[in-house]
Amino acid sequence: MKTRFALALMLSVAVAGVLAAVDKNQRATVAPLPMNAGQVYAPTLLAATKSRLYVFDERTNRLAVIERNTQKVTLTGELGTGRGQFFHPAAMAANEQGVVLFDILGNRFQFLNVEGAFQNECQLSEPTSSRTVALTAAGLVLVNTPSSDHVITAYDRQCRKQFTFGPPTALSELYSSALAGRNSDYKFAANRLWLTGDKSGNTYAAYLLAPVLTKYDKSGNLLWTRKFDQAREEQFRQYVPKNGGMSTGVDGVQVPYITKAVFPEEDGRVLVLCSVDLFRKDRIFEFSPGGDLLGYSDIEVPRGSLFKMALQDHDLVLSALFAPGLYRANLTGKQN
Amino acid sequence: MKNNHVVRKSPKRWQGHLLMVFCALCVVTISVNLWRNTDVHANSPVQHRFLHTGDTIGPLTVRDVAGKSRALFPAKTNFVLYYGKATAKSLQNATYAGFLARRNDNPSISFVIAANKSFQAYQDLYSTATQDLFLVHDEEAEIANRLGLASADSGSAILDQDGKVLFGAPGLLDPEDLRQLYERYSRGKIDYSIASQSSTALVGKAIPAVQVREIHSGKVSTFSEVAKTDSAEYWVFTANCPVCSLRSFFEALAQYRPQHPVIPVFSSRLPLPVLLQVAKENRYDGPIYIAETEISGFEDIYNNQSVSDFISIVKVDSHDRIVSAIPVSPFEIQEVLRSHEN
Numbered sequence: 001m002k003t004r005f006a007l008a009l010m011l012s013v014a015v016a017g018v019l020a021a022v023d024k025n026q027r028a029t030v031a032p033l034p035m036n037a038g039q040v041y042a043p044t045l046l047a048a049t050k051s052r053l054y055v056f057d058e059r060t061n062r063l064a065v066i067e068r069n070t071q072k073v074t075l076t077g078e079l080g081t082g083r084g085q086f087f088h089p090a091a092m093a094a095n096e097q098g099v100v101l102f103d104i105l106g107n108r109f110q111f112l113n114v115e116g117a118f119q120n121e122c123q124l125s126e127p128t129s130s131r132t133v134a135l136t137a138a139g140l141v142l143v144n145t146p147s148s149d150h151v152i153t154a155y156d157r158q159c160r161k162q163f164t165f166g167p168p169t170a171l172s173e174l175y176s177s178a179l180a181g182r183n184s185d186y187k188f189a190a191n192r193l194w195l196t197g198d199k200s201g202n203t204y205a206a207y208l209l210a211p212v213l214t215k216y217d218k219s220g221n222l223l224w225t226r227k228f229d230q231a232r233e234e235q236f237r238q239y240v241p242k243n244g245g246m247s248t249g250v251d252g253v254q255v256p257y258i259t260k261a262v263f264p265e266e267d268g269r270v271l272v273l274c275s276v277d278l279f280r281k282d283r284i285f286e287f288s289p290g291g292d293l294l295g296y297s298d299i300e301v302p303r304g305s306l307f308k309m310a311l312q313d314h315d316l317v318l319s320a321l322f323a324p325g326l327y328r329a330n331l332t333g334k335q336n
Numbered sequence: 337m338k339n340n341h342v343v344r345k346s347p348k349r350w351q352g353h354l355l356m357v358f359c360a361l362c363v364v365t366i367s368v369n370l371w372r373n374t375d376v377h378a379n380s381p382v383q384h385r386f387l388h389t390g391d392t393i394g395p396l397t398v399r400d401v402a403g404k405s406r407a408l409f410p411a412k413t414n415f416v417l418y419y420g421k422a423t424a425k426s427l428q429n430a431t432y433a434g435f436l437a438r439r440n441d442n443p444s445i446s447f448v449i450a451a452n453k454s455f456q457a458y459q460d461l462y463s464t465a466t467q468d469l470f471l472v473h474d475e476e477a478e479i480a481n482r483l484g485l486a487s488a489d490s491g492s493a494i495l496d497q498d499g500k501v502l503f504g505a506p507g508l509l510d511p512e513d514l515r516q517l518y519e520r521y522s523r524g525k526i527d528y529s530i531a532s533q534s535s536t537a538l539v540g541k542a543i544p545a546v547q548v549r550e551i552h553s554g555k556v557s558t559f560s561e562v563a564k565t566d567s568a569e570y571w572v573f574t575a576n577c578p579v580c581s582l583r584s585f586f587e588a589l590a591q592y593r594p595q596h597p598v599i600p601v602f603s604s605r606l607p608l609p610v611l612l613q614v615a616k617e618n619r620y621d622g623p624i625y626i627a628e629t630e631i632s633g634f635e636d637i638y639n640n641q642s643v644s645d646f647i648s649i650v651k652v653d654s655h656d657r658i659v660s661a662i663p664v665s666p667f668e669i670q671e672v673l674r675s676h677e678n
Binding site: 041059060061078079080081082083085087105106123 | 388513520
């Protein structure tokens with residue numbers, strides 16, 4: 001009886017939360033962000049601080065550092081595997097102390113100062129398939145280690161492992177036991193994360209194939225887990241992999257739904273970019289520092305799905321998969 | 337007596353034990369030193385750690401398919417491309433490497449292309465171009481071991497004449513990366529402006545004067561000549577990774593073609609065996625044109641500088657002018673075609 005009451009209470013709270021979120025939802029406008037011709041051809045990785053936007057160009061393997069005030073663009077690096085050279089890094093993060101890129105093929109971290117000048121690099125002793133990297137306030141680098149005992153590993157700037165945290169999960173834990181039959185297919189994919197750190201040293205982890213966000217403190221202790229957008233479970237349950245479906249990329253499985261990025265705002269709120277429709281619509285969910293769902297915004301981009309974002313003073317800077325270029329979304333509905 | 341006997345024999349036993357311990361220590365010491373001094377990348381059939389930039393691999397003499405023997409590092413810069421398997425993607429990348437090797441007129445640059453298990457596929461691919469590159473059947477996996485690869489894996493390295501690694505990465509090297517690396521080491525700088533033109537900017541311009549070959553008849557003509565004799569719609573198929581979206585392209589073609597006369601024109605980056613196989617699988621029996629050579633302004637011009645793969649649907653008027661050029665991803669081709677018709 002007590003269990004039923006508790007479940008009913010939880011359900012009521014959840015429904016109230018969703019209704020509140022729906023009330024606050026809005027539509028974001030997206031506008032192309034002009035890029036200087038001949039500088040950035042195929043922007044992929046993005047990171048931002050208050051004063052600079054960092055855009056990695058997949059085609060030229062160069063990093064563009066764009067000053068916020070002057071819009072001055074500085075290009076750094078070139079294609080290569082040596083010091084100060086880039087070779088299709090899988091992830092990038094930036095804070096007021098500098099920039100880190102994760103070279104997944106070379107299994108190394110590359111550290112740059114805030115202006116994009118090469119500082120140092122280090123080689124990881126064990127390979128990781130992480131597609132995300134985060135910088136903590138303490139200067140550690142976090143990566144996702146989906147096939148390990150803990151799904152997040154912290155390294156220092158010399159690539160020395162510091163600590164690990166976050167227990168592995170399964171598809172049925174992210175959604176419900178109704179999907180337990182698919183757990184083995186999604187064994188690693190279910191533990192793929194997007195990571196980001198806030199200025200207080202906390203870590204946010206958004207699960208790639210489920211609308212689930214977790215928050216850890218600076219020691220790696222779990223603070224909260226929030227499941228949102230519950231309708232996605234039905235989408236997953238009915239999904240049959242098909243040609244052209246979204247793929248988790250590295251684990252060889254297709255999915256009907258993915259999250260694409262997680263990013264903290266200055267005031268402590270956190271945003272999660274999710275794909276609702278592969279080619280038409282993405283949705284950005286906004287959470288309070290305590291994990292309350294504050295609302296969501298739908299964003300539409302012509303010719304392709306958004307796949308990376310960075311946040312700069314409430315403006316989202318986005319890159320897209322099939323329509324290369326940078327885009328800016330303003331969540332207030334006002335076009336820039 | 338017994339005790340005395342024991343006492344008498346004891347020193348010998350101790351000596352024996354000491355000798356054994358000493359020998360064991362010697363063996364351990366020698367093993368450790370050998371292990372520390374051994375280049376783990378060289379001649380190691382078990383350990384595979386791909387070379388890092390700055391590493392050096394020792395001298396190696398190899399024999400090419402023509403039976404010519406030579407040192408691996410005859411030039412200042414050696415592009416060593418190792419193909420572990422023969423997949424559509426690897427054959428595509430090797431096709432482009434062959435193009436670069438044929439075009440290379442810088443004597444300080446040498447191309448070495450090596451394969452082990454799937455060597456025959458690469459030999460077929462380069463059947464007309466063996467004089468331009470050094471094709472090695474790496475039967476003993478010597479090159480693979482030097483690179484730190486299992487013989488079934490692929491990897492790419494650029495080595496100087498002393499065998500020092502200037503660039504090294506496991507896996508296949510995509511054409512655009514290979515182009516940039518070649519430009520850097522052949523000219524000292526990379527031209528990023530190539531492949532920067534958007535296909536939509538082509539509208540109103542003339543079709544590039546490129547030779548194309550109809551793959552069934554073998555007839556060679558210019559794209560312009562083909563366009564004049566046929567008033568069909570041309571689907572120019574180029575992409576960063578043409579083989580990645582080739583099947584989607586043919587599927588779309590199969591649905592669209594019954595109502596509309598369409599002639600597909602393919603990038604020279606596509607390996608012919610793969611193109612023929614996919615066309616056959618899709619029961620496509622119409623004419624297929626493939627660009628004879630990789631020509632700047634044709635291969636890349638429709639590419640739309642995307643990280644993913646686009647098909648360009650190009651319509652040409654009777655004056656060889658492009659009247660429309662729509663870049664479209666293979667996953668949304670049906671939708672785009674419908675809206676284009678409207």
